Amino acid sequence: MRHHIWTYSNESAKTDAPPRDNDAGGPADNDTGGPAGDLAPTLVTFTGVEKRYPDGTQALAPVDLAVRDGEFVSIVGASGCGKSTLLRLASGLTTATAGTVVPSTGRISYVFQDPTLLPWRSVRRNVETLAELTGAPRAEYRPRAAEVIDLVGLGGFERHRPRSLSGGMRMRVSLARSLVLSPDLFLLDEPFGALDEISRERLGDELLRLFELRRFGAALFVTHSVAEAVYLSTRVLVMSPRPGRMVAEFAIPFGFPRPAELRFREDFTRLTAAVSRRLRDGDGQAA
Amino acid sequence: MRALRTGRPRATWRDRLAPLVLFAIIIGGWYFVSLVVLDRDRRFLLPSPDSVVRVAFLDGHNLAQLLRALWLSASVALIGLGVSIVLGMAVAIAMSQARWVEKSVYPYAVILQTIPTLAMVPLIGFWFDYGFLSRVIVCVLIALFPVISSTLFGLKSIDQGMLDLFRLHRIPRWRRLVSLQLPATFAGFQVSAGLSAVGAVVGDFFFKQGKPGIGVLIDLYRARLLSQQLFGAVILASLLGVVVFTFFGWLSRLVTGRWYGAETP
Numbered sequence: 001m002r003h004h005i006w007t008y009s010n011e012s013a014k015t016d017a018p019p020r021d022n023d024a025g026g027p028a029d030n031d032t033g034g035p036a037g038d039l040a041p042t043l044v045t046f047t048g049v050e051k052r053y054p055d056g057t058q059a060l061a062p063v064d065l066a067v068r069d070g071e072f073v074s075i076v077g078a079s080g081c082g083k084s085t086l087l088r089l090a091s092g093l094t095t096a097t098a099g100t101v102v103p104s105t106g107r108i109s110y111v112f113q114d115p116t117l118l119p120w121r122s123v124r125r126n127v128e129t130l131a132e133l134t135g136a137p138r139a140e141y142r143p144r145a146a147e148v149i150d151l152v153g154l155g156g157f158e159r160h161r162p163r164s165l166s167g168g169m170r171m172r173v174s175l176a177r178s179l180v181l182s183p184d185l186f187l188l189d190e191p192f193g194a195l196d197e198i199s200r201e202r203l204g205d206e207l208l209r210l211f212e213l214r215r216f217g218a219a220l221f222v223t224h225s226v227a228e229a230v231y232l233s234t235r236v237l238v239m240s241p242r243p244g245r246m247v248a249e250f251a252i253p254f255g256f257p258r259p260a261e262l263r264f265r266e267d268f269t270r271l272t273a274a275v276s277r278r279l280r281d282g283d284g285q286a287a
Numbered sequence: 288m289r290a291l292r293t294g295r296p297r298a299t300w301r302d303r304l305a306p307l308v309l310f311a312i313i314i315g316g317w318y319f320v321s322l323v324v325l326d327r328d329r330r331f332l333l334p335s336p337d338s339v340v341r342v343a344f345l346d347g348h349n350l351a352q353l354l355r356a357l358w359l360s361a362s363v364a365l366i367g368l369g370v371s372i373v374l375g376m377a378v379a380i381a382m383s384q385a386r387w388v389e390k391s392v393y394p395y396a397v398i399l400q401t402i403p404t405l406a407m408v409p410l411i412g413f414w415f416d417y418g419f420l421s422r423v424i425v426c427v428l429i430a431l432f433p434v435i436s437s438t439l440f441g442l443k444s445i446d447q448g449m450l451d452l453f454r455l456h457r458i459p460r461w462r463r464l465v466s467l468q469l470p471a472t473f474a475g476f477q478v479s480a481g482l483s484a485v486g487a488v489v490g491d492f493f494f495k496q497g498k499p500g501i502g503v504l505i506d507l508y509r510a511r512l513l514s515q516q517l518f519g520a521v522i523l524a525s526l527l528g529v530v531v532f533t534f535f536g537w538l539s540r541l542v543t544g545r546w547y548g549a550e551t552p
Contacts, residue, residue, distance in 0.1 A: 116448040133458045
């Protein structure tokens with residue numbers, strides 16, 4: 001199911017072409033030129049999805065969205081606009097009030113803002129938790145866990161318990177725990193939200209590298225940070241305040257691998273500014 | 288990238304000295320009341336510490352009597368505690384698995400806690416005689432509720448994200464219980480451990496029959512105005528509580544304390 005489908009070359013990334021503000025509004029279109037293109041299989045599809053909670057709060061207005069294999073889709077929006085609800089719907093942890101969610105038939109993994117580790121388990125055993133408890137054979141997951149621990153930069157800390165780790169390291173454990181399952185669709189709900197700026201950027205780089213290594217098929221990434229969204233993604237979606245709906249979609253034209261210096265480039269900051277502006281306009285210009 | 292330092296701060300001389308000073312003040316106060324405040328005729332109300340030690344602990348016959356009683360009370364406390372832990376965990380697990388179980392059982396657990404033990408003692412003696420079994424039952428009545436409530440709290444205090452993860456990956460309920468919820472319940476047994484010692488002495492004190500434990504001895508010494516031995520028995524009863532309480536504190540630190548550092552290879 002995995003294929004390399006980056007359509008943006010490094011040449012195009014180096015051009016000074018202004019970022020493409022695909023201000024589609026409304027439904028997220030699949031042919032907006034995201035690197036996944038049209039051939040990659042769709043991992044999750046939302047069609048006219050609404051969510052209303054029992055207390056009457058409408059969390060999501062009709063939302064259309066499709067995430068294809070090979071895409072890194074970020075969602076930015078004000079607090080309480082239904083971003084997390086969107087992830088919960090995609091994972092099947094909650095059901096839609098109206099519309100349909102066609103979930104991924106592949107493996108799904110979820111990472112929360114809180115690393116949610118088991119304090120009595122070492123790093124290695126925490127990373128193995130989900131694989132172990134889903135009944136995978138140890139001979140299969142143990143070497144994979146060891147490899148992923150190295151990949152997220154926790155080599156040498158296998159025997160440490162979570163309390164003796166910093167916030168950033170705990171989040172790495174949480175990422176590794178999900179990656180052991182080789183997810184097709186990786187759902188990340190503000191995973192770096194509680195970290196300081198430096199750790200946040202460093203972990204962003206790590207996540208990007210894991211994406212480039214194809215350790216997961218596609219990502220649906222919720223964040224408050226516009227710069228983080230632009231830096232990591234192939235596509236950035238802007239949501240309106242509650243009830244949330246898609247008000248803008250930006251295809252990110254930068255190729256892979258993405259150097260950390262990208263953050264300081266003019267075209268990057270211009271694109272970030274455009275997304276921020278759209279986010280601030282929010283509801284006003286919604287289609 | 289470095290692991291954080293998580294050791295306890297080193298104890299200073301003040302940390303070590305202060306408890307000793309307080310102990311000396313208490314003993315000094317005890318001597319003062321016994322030798323200065325009370326006249327000779329009323330000294331039996333508070334015999335001096337050295338006379339307590341001399342009569343209760345250095346006299347072979349008295350010491351043997353006290354130790355036999357202590358052994359009996361300690362057995363009652365430990366068996367009662369064991370029963371409370373097994374029974375309390377089973378009840379708490381059942382309660383955590385279904386809301387209707389919790390709703391129907393919890394009121395009785397609360398009644399168990401609020402009912403005066405004194406009111407139950409004649410009934411228990413009536414049903415189960417006045418021997419070892421009845422003493423264990425009293426002990427369980429006192430120590431059971433804290434086990435139930437702390438286990439239930441531990442079982443329920445699981446992070447919502449973790450529960451979501453387990454649900455997302457369709458991890459069976461029993462696995463969730465064993466690997467996620469039960470390890471979080473360990474810390475709560477210490478309170479029950481202390482109470483089990485109290486239960487053992489209280490049950491014994493009220494039954495006044497059968498082989499004498501510390502409680503029976505306390506009552507006996509009180510009736511005969513043997514105040515040195517009475518104080519000796521009270522000191523031993525407190526020691527029993529302290530030892531059981533400390534032991535369980537150590538045990539739970541052994542289990543949970545390792546969460547804070549590296550796994551021992």
